[in-house]
Amino acid sequence: MKKYLTILFSMLLLTFSTISSAITLTDLQQLFSKNQVVRADFVQDRYINGLTAPIHSTGKMIISKELGLWWQQKTPFAMTLKMNQQRMEQRIEGQEPEVITAEKQPQLFQFNQLLTAIFTADKDMLESNFDITVTEQNKYWTVTLQPKLAPLNKIFKQIILNGKSYLEKVTINDMQNDKTELTFANHKTTKLSQNEQLLFR
């Protein structure tokens, strides 16, 4: 059952965009909190066994240290997600939004907490949930997260993060041998405009 909960993982991992070159987790943790705001465009491809073609989607996202995550898929259909420490809202165009709060649906929300830990590189939290390897080559770093506890280890084989100044690529390998690749580009760190701030409302 719990494997379904991982839906929430989706957007959360993207909160990784503020990574700059670092070798240890502690270094990463410090660098993660350097930028107040990071914006990026994303391209996502999901390879599910048995499907003839990968599931392809694109969109953009904003991460604000203060306001949380705003994520918008533009193609093939519009889907928006907003998330902060207390609340997650997902909206498909033309439909009632789905809202999950930490207080009322902790079972659904607990992934959020974990992933926020990834976002902030919360060393303690990550180390208690994953086996972590950090490597660096030509200033290009790779973090490999291997879940060690249920339910994460039932769903994910490995989560790999790559980047240089920012997080550039996330690869998620499922236990079912399915794979998801997320690529980020056009990172910007300017302050939030007023319009952008409204997006988080």
Place this chain on the structure above:
Amino acid sequence: MNNCYSDNRLILTRRAILWLIIAICLIFTAYNLLVNSKINSSVLSLLPKEQTNNVPTELIDGFQNRLDKQLVWLIKPANNELEPVNWWYQTLKKQSFIGEVNGYFDEQFQKKWGEFAFKYRYQLLDIKTSERLKNHTQLNWIQSQLYSPFSGISATELENDPLLLTRSSQLNQLANSGGLTIQNNRLSGQDNQGNQWYMIYAELSDSSFNMSQSHKITSQLSDLTKQLHEQWPNVEILKRGVLFYSDYASSEAKDDITTIGSLSIIGIVILIISIFRSIRPIILSLLSIFIGLICGLIAVLTLFGEIHIMTLVMSTSVIGITVDYSLHYLTERLLHGNQESPYASLKKLISTLTLALCTSFIAYIILLIAPFPGLKQLSIFAVFGLIGAFLTVICWYPLLVNKLPVREHVGYKLLNRWLNLWQYKQMQWLMVSIAVLFIGYGLINLKVDDDIGKLQALPVQLQQQEQKIISITHQTTDQKWFIVFGDTAEQTLQRLEQFSLKLEKAKLAGYFEQYQSINLPSIQKQQQNIELVKQYSPEILSSLTQMGIKTKLPDLNKKQAIITPEEWLQSELSQGRKLLWLTLQTGQSATLIPISGIKNISEIKKLSEIDKGIYWLDRRDEFNTMFTFYRIHLSQLIAGAVTIICLCFIFYHRKYGLKAALKSTLPTLLSIGIALAMHGITNQTLNLFSMLALILVIGIGIDYSLFLSNDKSQTQSALLAVFMAALTTILSFGLLIISHTVAIKGFGLVLTSGIFTAFLFAPLVINNK
């Protein structure tokens, strides 16, 4: 009646022998009854059985019984290590008094859970998913899952359940899961500091434990807690359960009985020795107390089949009244033993004694009106206890007082001085004015509050633990819920489904935050769900095919199995919700819907439709309404009774003039006034219990006026007897003040102050003579 007590010794002897035979039989009966009896210590059984609603009592009792059996622990291991949690779980399982232990959901369990949910995915369709099917948005939802990189959708899932119905229904259910999550295969929650607590809950194997058994269980459990702390010193553990509260209450009550009972006996013995200077009156008094108690006990055990621990506590106060009859007779003998025969003494007192018995008798009988089982037992106990003591006095005493030493002038000076004081008009005015001022001050501060719940002095430590548990689990214990019931399980479930729609609306309107209901659809609903899937699946499947996802739905036309309530109960799916469902042997069924985060109680109440088997159940609220009703009812009764009593006094004393006649009503009126004022002065609120205490104040306090205005006996002996009777009564009611139970304490305070006042002002009546 008087002629029975002429100097015919033979008749008296026969009477005494007859009563002896009866008494011996009574003792044997009492012994037999006691051996087979049960002492009830459940606090809940003290609550009124009477119902203001039409929900079948068996259903409410059934749920109540089950709730009584629940025990909950939350454990916070240091460093999140799981050994202590496991140890507690395993150790509990080994206890014979524990029926079932929960809180550990291993992979096997989770697998079975998933299999069941998958097998019956069409039948178990939830409201939200069926809505999505109907308005053609399920496809969009499936897409959103497909495009979520972390949804973990696999080819296997798509192939077996292309509509993602299992996923959809289960996710929607989780959205209502409350404050708990599953971590490391265990039920767990977080406190405000982010600490992880693990929950283990168990059910006692039996709900009808008696006092000593439940005490054994609680001490066994606290031993286990000690062992836990010895092995893991930094582990914190919280507990919750009716068992803990009722054990606490009954051990307090046990203390009360021992202290109050023995202190009032000791007090009476000291009093008698100091006045009578002889052992015989003590033995005689104890004899009548003993026979009285035996009679009370037999009556209660025969009529109720059990005796409540609180009845025993309250009954200790009856000692002080049963001894009154002995005291009146013995005092008469003490003072006038040389001048008159034992029969003459009896003859002199018999009418007043009978009258006094009647007033106390009536006062206690009125207590029967109140809907409290505990008070009913007390009332029966007192009525029969008083009769037993009374009969002992009139049947045996004339034969047994022969060698009683006579002390004609005992307390003469003191009492005379006391009487003389009351002769002065100024003294009378002064005393009455002081009393009136006192009453005025008290009445200004008098507050009415019918919330009996406030009278419960719950142990602080248990309450703190409970508060913490509530803050972690978000599961309150205030027992506010809807009950949906029907003649059959199917009817109940169909009613539940109808009602759920209204509840959803009420929730959207913001009347409350959450509700929890069982996840079992009616047979009708299950069939409708299957039809729904049949109807809407082709369009979704063809769209999926267009997207390049090759899927196919299993043949829906072949007959689908239906989940019965029995299967549901046995399945993993009902885990954590079983408690909300109850089926009686008659087939009558009911389900509870706990409501949390209540914002608009009056709108919620309006959702009740008793004829459709839906009722808002808030026991505390219902009790309060009931208490208000009885308080008003009883205060009218008291007002009526007091008017009649006063008129009788006025009529009786009319020959001494209007002023004197009016004055004779003062002791009664002042005693009521002071008893009421005591509430304001001691910051107690006026409630149903106060009314009950007032009834006794009137019924017992009136005796003093009666004895003092008895023309046949001399004032001095009457005053001494009244003095001692009042002292013993005040002693035993006064001792209720040391009780640990707030309600009993207040009861004792009101009684003592009222009866003391009645005694203090009783000389106002004598002056008329």
